[in-house]
Amino acid sequence: MLRIGLFLLTNIAVMVVFTIVMNIIAPMLGIRLGSGGMAGLMVMCFMYGMIGSMISLFMSKWMAKKSTGTQVIEQPTSQMEVWLVETVRKQAQMVNIDMPEVGIFDNPSPNAFATGWNKNKALVAVSTGLLQTMNQDEVEAVLAHEIGHVANGDMVTLALVQGVMNAFVMFFARVIGQIIDRVVFKSENGYGIGYYMTTMVLDIVFGMVASAIVMWFSRFREFRADEMGAKLAGREKMISALNMLKPASQRPDHMPEGMKAFAISEGKAEGFSFAKLFASHPSLDDRIERLQKQSA
Known part of the structure; x- marks a missing residue:
């Protein structure tokens, strides 16, 4: 909770400083920004930007279960289920977090995800395809990777980053729409045709920039989770697990669209460099290379 508070306060401070500066500069340019002033606009945008992200975060575990059909292991009924639960329990103790829920979802692709609004109230789930494709060492590494996401608070931070980006957009x-409407289109109240035209265009342009920033963080957290997987399960196990994901990355991804950023493998971050800006995951080759360099 301290991290959430500091993150929000930092971004509120940035917006407050910008508001103060603009309230000083705007009158000097003969511009009056809206009847509610910059402070009102700032509060409105911050609230709208954060509300959706926070609702998604708090509903993330429920939504993940519903969208993937994940069955939480309440009472293990097989040796595999016993091993999954105990492995997650051991790894959670190693990073000092409460035991997450452990689940399995029916999906032919080898995949896994972790989600939850709190690192002590998380869910770690693996696909049937992963259990059928990987050996025990590789599954252990995948679980460690997901525990890394939980321990690092990646679900919370990603939601905060997305919310703040929404607010800034x-x-x-x-x-800028009000400034252009007044200066270029000579509107008296700043809400003429110039405002609406400019706002619509900038929502798209700034939205693309914001998406690139969010996806950069998403790729960064994958590298961190790989590091944690290597630390908890062993570097060779983590590299082997990533190598096993390569064939699946060339096939259609069966993960629900809303869960792809939380999965261990999205697949196609290769190719045209511009496309990489909007990829939620680094390429598997980049991830493997990073692990190999860290051990060198």
């Missing part, structure tokens, strides 16, 4: 698009 709304805020800057509307501030």
Whole structure:
């Protein structure tokens, strides 16, 4: 919770400073920004930007179970289920977090995910395809990778980053829209045709930039989770697991669209460099190379 508070306070501070600066500069340019002022606009954008992300975060575990059909292991009924639960328990103790729920979802692709609004109230799930494709050492590494996401608080941080980016997109698009409407289109109240045209365009442009930033963080957290997987399960096991994901990355991904950023393997971050800006995962080759360099 301390991390959430500091993150939000930092970004609120940035927006407050920008608001103060613009309230000083705007009158000097003969511009009056909206009847509610910059502070009102800032509050509105911050609330709208964060509300959706926070609701998604708090509903993430329920939504993940429903969208993937994950069955939580309440009472293990096989040796595999016993091993999965005990492995997750051991890894959770190693990183000092509460025992997550452990589940299995029916999916032919080898995949796994971790989600939850709190690192002590998380869910770790693996696909039937992963259990059928990988050996025990490789599954252990995948579980360690997912525990890494939980221990690092990646689900919370990703939601906060997305919320803050949403707020900044709304805020800057509307501030610039009012300025252009007044200066270029000579509107008296700043809400003429120039405002709406500019805002619509900037929502798209700034939204693309914001998406690139969010996806950069998503790729960064995958590298960190790989490091944790190597630490908890062993570097060779983690590299072997990533290698086993390569064939699946060339086939259609059966994960629900909303869960792809939380899965261990999205697949296709290779190819045209511009496309990589919007990939939630680094390429498997990049991830393997990073692990190999760290051990060198």
